[in-house]
Amino acid sequence: xxxxxxxxxxxxxxxxxxxxxRGTWFYKDTMLPVPADVANQLEEGYEYMKPxxxxxxxxxxxxxxxxxxxxxxIIHRLWPESETQQKDTSSRPGxxxxxxxxxxxxxxxxxxDDKALKHAIRQASKPENRxxxxxxxSKDSVEKRYATCSVIYAxxxxxxxxxxxxxxxxxxxxxxxxAIRKGRSIGDPVVRGFDFKIWEKLHPPPPKKRDxxxxxxxxxxxxxxxxPSVSGDRRKSCVACMSGDERSKPTDLVLVIxxxxxxxxxxxxxxxxxxxxxxxxxxxxxxLDSGSVKPWLRQxxxxxxxxxxxxxxxxKFEDSGPQPNPDPRGETSRNEYTLKxxxxxxxxxxxxxxxxVMLDIPYYLSHHKPRMIEAVVREANRVYRLWCKNNPGFxxxxxxxxxxxxxxxxxxxxxxxxxxxxxxxxxxxxGRPRIDTFEFDTKSLFFCGSPAGFFLLLNKxxxxxxxxxxxxDADGEDTSPxxxxxxxxxGCLSVDNLYNVVHYNDPIAYRVNACVD
Numbered sequence: 384x385x386x387x388x389x390x391x392x393x394x395x396x397x398x399x400x401x402x403x404x405r406g407t408w409f410y411k412d413t414m415l416p417v418p419a420d421v422a423n424q425l426e427e428g429y430e431y432m433k434p435x436x437x438x439x440x441x442x443x444x445x446x447x448x449x450x451x452x453x454x455x456x457i458i459h460r461l462w463p464e465s466e467t468q469q470k471d472t473s474s475r476p477g478x479x480x481x482x483x484x485x486x487x488x489x490x491x492x493x494x495x496d497d498k499a500l501k502h503a504i505r506q507a508s509k510p511e512n513r514x515x516x517x518x519x520x521s522k523d524s525v526e527k528r529y530a531t532c533s534v535i536y537a538x539x540x541x542x543x544x545x546x547x548x549x550x551x552x553x554x555x556x557x558x559x560x561x562a563i564r565k566g567r568s569i570g571d572p573v574v575r576g577f578d579f580k581i582w583e584k585l586h587p588p589p590p591k592k593r594d595x596x597x598x599x600x601x602x603x604x605x606x607x608x609x610x611p612s613v614s615g616d617r618r619k620s621c622v623a624c625m626s627g628d629e630r631s632k633p634t635d636l637v638l639v640i641x642x643x644x645x646x647x648x649x650x651x652x653x654x655x656x657x658x659x660x661x662x663x664x665x666x667x668x669x670x671l672d673s674g675s676v677k678p679w680l681r682q683x684x685x686x687x688x689x690x691x692x693x694x695x696x697x698x699k700f701e702d703s704g705p706q707p708n709p710d711p712r713g714e715t716s717r718n719e720y721t722l723k724x725x726x727x728x729x730x731x732x733x734x735x736x737x738x739x740v741m742l743d744i745p746y747y748l749s750h751h752k753p754r755m756i757e758a759v760v761r762e763a764n765r766v767y768r769l770w771c772k773n774n775p776g777f778x779x780x781x782x783x784x785x786x787x788x789x790x791x792x793x794x795x796x797x798x799x800x801x802x803x804x805x806x807x808x809x810x811x812x813x814g815r816p817r818i819d820t821f822e823f824d825t826k827s828l829f830f831c832g833s834p835a836g837f838f839l840l841l842n843k844x845x846x847x848x849x850x851x852x853x854x855x856d857a858d859g860e861d862t863s864p865x866x867x868x869x870x871x872x873x874g875c876l877s878v879d880n881l882y883n884v885v886h887y888n889d890p891i892a893y894r895v896n897a898c899v900d
Contacts, residue, residue: 387516392773393690393766394657404516411541411572414582421461421529422514423507425542425573428459430503430512434536443537446560454551454560458533461544532570537563540578545570634685635782636770638692638763639663642789642832645695647739660691690766692791694758700746743790757818759794764816767823771811778811784827785878789891792833799825802877804851804870827880835883836893844874846881846898854879866900874898 387403406416408425417425433439446453490498506512533550536542543563549570551557559569574581641656648655667687670676700722722742726734747755771778787795802820809822816822839846848857850867868875885892 393769394693395696399657402516405514406516406577407512407514408542408573408575409577411574411578411581412568414578414585416514416516417573419514419516421544424461424529425534425544425575426507426512426514427504428461428534429536429542429575430506431500432457432459432536434542435539439536440538443560443564447564451551451553451556451558454535454558455553457535457560458545458550459536460533461529462532535560535563540575541566541572542575543568543570543572631685633688633774633777633781634683635687635784636767636777637687637689637784637786638766639689639786640692640694640759640763640788640791640795642787642791643743644740645693646743647736650735650739656693657691660689664689688770690770692759692763692766694755694762694791695743697758697762698754700742700751747790747793756794756797759791760798760821761816761818764818764822767821768811768816778823782826783823784829785825786829786831787833788831789833792830792835793838795828795830796835796838796874796876799828799876799878800873801871804849804877825878827882828876828878830881830883830895832886832889832892833883833895834891834893836895836898839874839895839898842873844872844898845900846895847872847875849875849877852877852879 387405388400389403390400404416404419406422408417408422409415410417416422442457446457488497488501490501493501529544531547532544533547534542534544543559545559549557549559551559562569639656639660644654645656652658667689671680671687722738726738743755746752767783771781774781785795785799798821802825806820806822806824811822847868848866850869870877881895883895885894
């Protein structure tokens, strides 16, 4: 994850890119990660001061006995001053030296303190100790906020970032170390590593999970642990991790094929089909937890995943205008033109809306139909293969369903009429996805706002069950001659169940009851 960005893998990003942050130090009062630049400076100081050692603990005890003059010696400045700004030499030697100059200097030319600082910088730069990622707070504002700050390490896990007016001072009688070691907040308290107990206090888990979390949390680490690690048991105690473990293994995949209008989403993102499917997926998860729905679910039903099939985004028709038949004698030049060439400049808003929404229908009724069907099949197979790759065993045991809306239902009607009744075994990890048939078997097909009934009427075709489907609990008459059909017959779909969802006032939706004998 070199870019530290997280985005969807099943569809093209639609403002779905999220920043990923690797935190090493966290604010103790919120358990939010300290900005990476600040955390890395804290880690350098941590490696230099070595607060996990008994020597450092003894030094803190001595500072408490001596007073503010001694407490100054345990201060570590977050950002070193430049050489022209170095005025205060009371802090530990080397803490204000230029980092680049220090790393460029041979170790045998450095004093003991500079050698220790150089070693600390290298240790803090290791990938396992380095924070990364960007918060909403800009880098300039972070450095400005902590430019003159220093840190005092209370122990192997806790530290506080102090501003200049909070630092130890014999002249002003400031001795913050005692209060810091007692846990009082003088500056900004930070903790090395994520502290689940603090997080649980700030964000209590639901009552039914509280006992599980309590049982899974391991004993508190000793204060002198240098590099606290997160064990497997500890990871499971995280509420987010527990919710992931408790999530049922997906048994059903629902692929949704959109209809007309997705060209408009290139200009108006709020119309993007993906947004609607994301909301639909969330609503399905809510319904699955409903007490009125659970009694009607299959006993072997696990999780349900709903994914969009954005086929229109892969097609462009505007630059492929029709061409007249070439003159066989080659005497007539071909006249090439596009949609833009035949579109008038008047009422552009209306014309653009019609072009982006309505023209998918005449495109489908033209020579572009094979390309549109191929786009649906290719995108569905691409998504399905990726899903099976991330969910091993689904290809053998999972169930796939299709929801097709508007024009998408007409294309599904065409595709599933030609779909083989039985799919041959195929290794989905090899070769390219097929572009003529789905690489999965469709259990249930849902038409929504569908004109499929009208297209069946145009083709004078009835809806027929597919012979050889061997649907459980199906009557024998379904496979008798004259009732069931074969692959390649328009209206004879390779599915177990067909549902037509119609809104009474939808002018595009047609009934299909009469299409069934």
